[in-house]
Amino acid sequence: MTSTSPPTPPVTRHPMVGFEHVDLRFPNGTHALHDVSLQVREGEFVSVVGPSGCGKSTLLRLAAGLESITDGYLQCGADRIGYVFQDATLLPWRTVEDNAALLAELDGVGKRERRGRAAEALSLVGLDGFGKHLPHMLSGGMRMRVSLARSLTVDPQLFLFDEPFAALDEITRQRLGQELTELFSRKTFAGLFITHSVSEAVYLSSRVLVMSGRPGTIVDEFEVPFDYPRTPDLRFDRSFTDLTERVSVALREAHS
Numbered sequence: 220m221t222s223t224s225p226p227t228p229p230v231t232r233h234p235m236v237g238f239e240h241v242d243l244r245f246p247n248g249t250h251a252l253h254d255v256s257l258q259v260r261e262g263e264f265v266s267v268v269g270p271s272g273c274g275k276s277t278l279l280r281l282a283a284g285l286e287s288i289t290d291g292y293l294q295c296g297a298d299r300i301g302y303v304f305q306d307a308t309l310l311p312w313r314t315v316e317d318n319a320a321l322l323a324e325l326d327g328v329g330k331r332e333r334r335g336r337a338a339e340a341l342s343l344v345g346l347d348g349f350g351k352h353l354p355h356m357l358s359g360g361m362r363m364r365v366s367l368a369r370s371l372t373v374d375p376q377l378f379l380f381d382e383p384f385a386a387l388d389e390i391t392r393q394r395l396g397q398e399l400t401e402l403f404s405r406k407t408f409a410g411l412f413i414t415h416s417v418s419e420a421v422y423l424s425s426r427v428l429v430m431s432g433r434p435g436t437i438v439d440e441f442e443v444p445f446d447y448p449r450t451p452d453l454r455f456d457r458s459f460t461d462l463t464e465r466v467s468v469a470l471r472e473a474h475s
């Protein structure tokens with residue numbers, strides 16, 4: 220008689236944010252989002268691609284609780300949320316370490332503890348030794364690293380990214396993208412990343428969602444099979460370029 224082992228139960232990964240049939244119409248009548256359903260679970264890094272004005276930033280603001288839906292259902296399972304924007308939004312009179320410690324300070328964390336958190340976060344983003352610098356002494360890429368570090372001090376369960384690398388030159392953008400995949404594999408946050416760039420979305424994500432024009436809705440979805448952290452060479456891999464092409468075609472079809 221052969222013995223069969225019981226099936227392994229599926230790993231339950233908690234949703235960090237879930238949209239179900241969400242609609243958002245602004246008070247001025249602009250219909251920004253229509254019937255949006257998406258989930259980002261623990262351990263997932265999800266990117267959303269779509270053209271300007273299709274409602275990508277609005278999605279993030281909803282996830283952060285900064286905007287209200289007009290229909291549907293929205294659930295956020297994360298207590299601690301990180302949020303980075305295209306602009307690093309550093310306070311110019313504060314040193315790098317004091318900028319990195321800002322959110323912890325606003326949370327009422329004591330000075331010693333927040334200094335420690337800021338130092339650890341700055342180290343994670345490769346800015347050891349720059350704590351006493353002022354923002355104007357840094358390059359655009361370094362300022363973005365400080366912005367990432369500032370959010371890391373709250374140990375986010377959900378990390379929202381609103382085109383954080385869009386204003387950077389291509390080399391810096393790719394380097395920061397690669398570092399972000401390292402960070403993602405070392406930390407435990409779930410990521411929701413907004414971008415115009417299909418290759419950036421595929422490079423960073425475990426899943427890519429394609430949005431239609433306004434009112435934005437999710438029209439296609441692609442699983443990304445590559446392991447983390449990702450290497451720069453991945454961009455030249457045939458399976459990477461094939462997937463990028465498929466996402467690009469879906470994006471083009473969504474807007475034709």
Ligand code: ADP
Pocket residue numbers: 245246247249251269270271272273274275276277278433
């Ligand atoms: P994206 O990030 O894809 O470029 P947004 O989410 O910023 O798009 O905006 C989606 C649409 O909603 C745009 O047409 C924008 O002008 C509009 N919009 C954004 N915020 C508001 C607001 N507070 N009131 C009215 N319209 C808005």
